[in-house]
Structure formats: C-alpha cells, structure tokens
Amino acid sequence: AQSVTQLGSHVSVSEGALVLLRCNYSSSVPPYLFWYVQYPNQGLQLLLKYTTGATLVKGINGFEAEFKKSETSFHLTKPSAHMSDAAEYFCAVASSGYSTLTFGKGTMLLVSP
Amino acid sequence: SQTIHQWPATLVQPVGSPLSLECTVEGTSNPNLYWYRQAAGRGLQLLFYSVGIGQISSEVPQNLSASRPQDRQFILSSKKLLLSDSGFYLCAWSVQWGQAGELFFGEGSRLTVL
Numbered sequence: 547a548q549s550v551t552q553l554g555s556h557v558s559v560s561e562g563a564l565v566l567l568r569c570n571y572s573s574s575v576p577p578y579l580f581w582y583v584q585y586p587n588q589g590l591q592l593l594l595k596y597t598t599g600a601t602l603v604k605g606i607n608g609f610e611a612e613f614k615k616s617e618t619s620f621h622l623t624k625p626s627a628h629m630s631d632a633a634e635y636f637c638a639v640a641s642s643g644y645s646t647l648t649f650g651k652g653t654m655l656l657v658s659p
Numbered sequence: 660s661q662t663i664h665q666w667p668a669t670l671v672q673p674v675g676s677p678l679s680l681e682c683t684v685e686g687t688s689n690p691n692l693y694w695y696r697q698a699a700g701r702g703l704q705l706l707f708y709s710v711g712i713g714q715i716s717s718e719v720p721q722n723l724s725a726s727r728p729q730d731r732q733f734i735l736s737s738k739k740l741l742l743s744d745s746g747f748y749l750c751a752w753s754v755q756w757g758q759a760g761e762l763f764f765g766e767g768s769r770l771t772v773l
Contacts, residue, residue, distance in 0.1 A: 555700070580761065589749055589764030590703075636703065645691060645710070645753075646718075647762055651702035 548573050548639045552650035560658050565609075565624040567653050569637030572618065578640035579620040580647065581611055585633045593635075596620065607631070632657045661686035665750045665765035672772055678723075678737040680768050682750030685731065690752040692733040693762065694725055697747040709733060745772045 553568040571577055578597045582590040594605025601613040607630075611622045620637060634654045638647040662685045672678060684690055694706040705718045707725035715725050722741050726734045733750060747769050751762040 582764075587747075587767065587769070589751075589766045590762070591764070592761060595761060646693070646705055646708055648705070649695075649703040651700065 548577075548641055548648045550637050550639050550648055550650035552635075552637050552653050554653055555651065556654045556656060558656040558658065559627045561629055562626050565622070565627045565631065565655065567622040567635050567637075567655065569611075569620045569622065569650060570618050571620060571637070571639045573639050573642075575642045577613075577620075578644060579611075579613060580638040580640075581605065581609070581620075581622050582636045582638065582649075583607075583633050584636065584652075590636060593622070627655075627657050629657050629659065631655060661752075661763065663750060663752055663763060663765040665748075665768050667768060668766065669769045670771070672740050672770065674742055674772055675739050678735070678740050678744070678770070680735040680748055680750075680770075682733045682735075682765055683731055684733075684752045687731070687752070687754070689730060690754065692727060692731075693751040693753070694733065694735050695749045695751065697749060697767075698745075703749065706735070740770075740772045742772050745770055 549572045551570045580595045581593040584590045593609050594603045596603045596613045604610045609624045634652045636652045637650045665682045693708045695703045697703050709715050709727045723737050747767050749767045750765040753762050
C-alpha cells in the first residue's frame with residue numbers, strides 16, 4: 547500500500563530564508579508524487595507534481611521538488627520564503643491504480659518577518 | 660474552464676441529526692469524484708470515490724455514505740451524526756483513469772457536531 551510521511555508538523559522560517567519541507571513515500575508501483583498547499587479554510591491547490599522524466603520539478607510560486615528514488619523522498623524547497631507562503635503543505639502519492647491519492651498529515655509553514 | 664462547488668460552507672448540527680453535503684463539478688464530463696475528510700493533525704482521509712454514476716467505493720467503514728445521482732454531482736450523507744464526524748470535508752475531482760491522479764479540490768465544508 548502507498549503511504550506518505552511528512553517530517554515535522556510545523557516548520558518555522560524567517561522571511562527570505564530557505565524553505566525545506568520533507569516528504570518520504572512508500573509505493574508498490576512507480577510513484578506519482580504531488581505537493582499541495584492549503585490556505586486557512588480553503589481547499590487544496592496543486593503546487594507541483596512528478597510523474598515521469600526529469601526528477602527536479604518546478605511548480606508555482608517559486609517552489610520546486612526533487613524526486614530521489616534511492617531515498618524514497620520528494621522534498622519541497624523554495625530558496626527564499628515570503629510571508630504569503632505561510633500555509634499548510636501536503637505531500638501525496640498516487641495509488642497503485644493511479645486513481646486516488648494518499649496524503650501525508652501535512653506540514654504547517656510559519657514565516658516570520 | 661472547470662469549476663467545483665461545495666455547499667454548505669459551514670454547518671453546525673446536533674448529534675443524531677442527518678447530514679447532506681453536496682458537490683457539483685462544471686466544465687468536464689465523466690470525472691472521478693472524491694470525498695476527503697480533514698481532521699486536526701490527521702491530514703486528509705479518503706472517504707469515498709466514484710468513477711461513474713451510481714458507482715461508489717468506500718475506503719473507510721464509518722457512519723457516512725455517498726451517492727452519485729448524476730455525472731457531475733456527488734453527495735455525502737449520514738442518517739445520524741456522531742461527535743467524531745466533525746471535520747472539514749473536501750470534495751475533489753480528477754479526469755478519468757491513467758491521468759496521474761491530479762485532484763482539483765472544492766473550497767470545503769466545515770461540519771461541527773455538538
């Protein structure tokens with residue numbers, strides 16, 4: 547079965563600092579991986595996804611993630627945090643039939659001035 | 660363009676009362692439809708998904724049921740709510756099989772059971 551582990555329920559950074567949100571996955575098939583962002587009381591919005599091909603994936607708002615098969619990881623990074631990046635971030639892996647997504651428990655990103 | 664609507668946005672219900680949350684998708688045909696529940700500190704839990712009218716798959720046995728009476732309509736129901744049903748319910752859609760599973764979410768419905 548597919549599973550996702552996000553290390554750290556909360557991550558705090560200063561504005562302008564590097565953002566690193568960690569995600570490790572388990573998958574019985576070649577993984578399709580996703581990062582979503584959720585602002586308070588809203589639905590989730592796709593940041594980026596990896597299916598096949600280039601392992602470094604660029605998304606919206608300056609975020610990127612790198613698929614590392616040997617480490618079963620898909621960490622999310624952004625070189626310089628902005629106050630507007632404060633939100634909850636979810637990593638997800640597609641099911642073996644690629645019809646549903648299994649989500650991690652989320653990481654709340656706090657950005658201080 | 661495709662849009663997804665959920666209602667009501669917020670709901671406060673007493674224990675033992677019924678529930679109906681509705682979700683509709685516009686601008687696409689024959690989507691996969693999903694209900695997720697988000698509880699504090701527990702991430703998103705897949706409750707039901709549907710690949711077509713009348714076809715419902717339940718991921719977690721519980722006090723809830725789902726129905727898909729029309730191609731782009733997905734309803735989450737309960738006959739008698741429990742305190743543990745409180746949470747933020749998210750409807751989502753995706754294109755059909757083999758499309759990498761990207762989900763598009765509604766704005767959510769916050770349910771408080773008292």
